[in-house]
Amino acid sequence: MSNKLDRRDFIKAILAVPVIGGFASLFISPFIRYLKPSSGPLATAEIFKRPDKPSPVQEIRFAISDFPEPWSFKYFMFQETNREYTSVGEQIKTIPGAIVKTLKAEGKEDFVVFSRVCPHLGCVFNFVPVEDEVAAGYNYKPQPGQKVFACPCHLSVYDPMLDDSKGRGKVVSGPAPRSPFKFNFEIEGSEIVIRSLESGGIS
């Protein structure tokens, strides 16, 4: 192979760049749409938009009388329809959740309803009301009376009485980047109705 480059080759090479680039860009958009068919016809713009949102399957109801005192809690399973790029087009996923009655505090609801899918890397975390257990297993020593959620995978600890920019459940220990994803709920008479889940993360 000759290592000399004459002027003609140089000009050819320079001219080839926009031509090849143009052809390549013609294929990028269809290719990304092929991989991610939920993108619209203008995929190059569309891939920058927010993802297709999951939708709830069924609401879940709890009686308030099930939670007689602060820190009584229940786990539940919430079903969501997720987009899937198959011929079926969607699948139903089960999201583990927890509902906890918290202490009374000004400007806050009496309940927190969290998705138990850890916002860090997607493990399922638990409500750990026993302080000694948190201190022994999760590298975090709670203050007296402090009840926390804790994730067994990477030892993130969430305090439902503290807030971060995403609402209740501030991370007090561990690598998690934000508070847990929350369920949207309403209190209707003597019942708590859980309707949908804050979007984001992998389910």
Place this chain on the structure above:
Amino acid sequence: MNIKLPTLDQALKMVTDRLNNVDFFDETYVSKQKDNIWYKLGPLQWLTWIVTIVTGALLVMFYVPTAEQAYDTIIVIQEHIPFGWLIRGMHKYGADAFIIMCTLKMYRMFICADYKNNRELNLWICFFLLLLGFYSGLSGYLLIWNQRAFWATKVFATFPGYMDQFGINLAFLGETMVDKLLALGVPTSLPGTSVATGAGVLLDMKLLNKFINLNLGMTTQQILLGGSAIGQATITRFYSMHMALSTIGLIVTELYFYSNKKKRFNLPWWPDGFLMIAMIASVAMIFPAEMGARANPAVTPLPILSDWYFLALYQMYKYIEPVLATFVTVLIPATVLFTPFFDTSKEMNILKRPVILSLNIMGALNAIAFSVLIILNIANINVDPPYWIFGSTMIVAVGIYFSQLQYAKINRWKLFLTYTVFQFLYLSRIHTVPYFGFNLDPILGKTFLADGPWGRMWVFYGGFFLLLVAVYIFENIAAAKTSKVEAKAA
């Protein structure tokens, strides 16, 4: 300073030289095998790869890639099909052997300086084969559809999501300019939010006030998983890529062997080739490949462990903030790929290339120590990372010290300068990010890195100062001894 940029001819020559020196499986080093047995790794790498491909082709005859049937077909292969357990075991351990061969060969290439004399591309080939092994391993164990597969895939699919937080900082354009861009409809993750209140995911972290989010993370996740959750589409996609990547690699290497008239396996089949296959088969017989429990999206198993080659990476995720961990995960391969270009001396002896040696030792020690720690389930984000970073930098500092000792009479200021440049470019690269427009301080809030610049300085330069003290003491002791000897002689 006299920096010469290469001309176009020279640049082309750089590329063609490297292309002419291509070597896939050590077929150009056959003559070296007698002196150095580590040059047999290349042929063995090829052999383990072929064992994996052949056994894989046999497994495909029975495997059904659907969420309902995948686990059952594995049980059928394992228990009811004659020799199915052996084929599956050899597939698994063949792949493990391939990854071991690739890793050892990478180390050999660094230690024996195989990347010198315009052969950097060979190291790249070996590294891409290693990545192929990693990806095939990951996509392969999802296909079993057991608990470990499901949760490991979840972690693997979750961490690219943090790329959403790699924004593009447009603060240098000024607030009015950014506002204009937003008004024009430039996408952000929180459409319609003004600059003043802050636009985008990065603001979740209070990281930046002005930026454009490309939504890279979510797009990558959805393309990987084939949707917004792990399910049937994920199995289909992983299955297709699991086979496609090896097939493409096989075609490329076969074309190369054919057109260059090279031999594929440059070792005698008896005993070397036979022994390798026998080893894989006997391991498959003694330690049959595990099944695990069927995947259950509602329960995370404890402890959650990945395959052995990802353990160190998982431990790192316990230690650093996820955004940075993702960043570092991308930067480790970049480091490996570009380090050879900085080792420009003609020296081939590893003992006379102390920086490369210390980098190799640091990498190996990190991988081993992290793997041990995750198995023992030891991780405290508030305590451990300083020791880790301190130790790593110390090892490299020793390498730099010896390189200075070797190439010049030691000059502490030069050493200090080298170390500073090294720190800023290399190990502390994540901390150099703020100097290029990103301010990562707020998201480092929970780790020791929150100690501020002076605290960080201590962690990064503490090792260096200790080293200087040690050097001072040792040199003075040595000087005192020699002066005593001289005094006696006199």
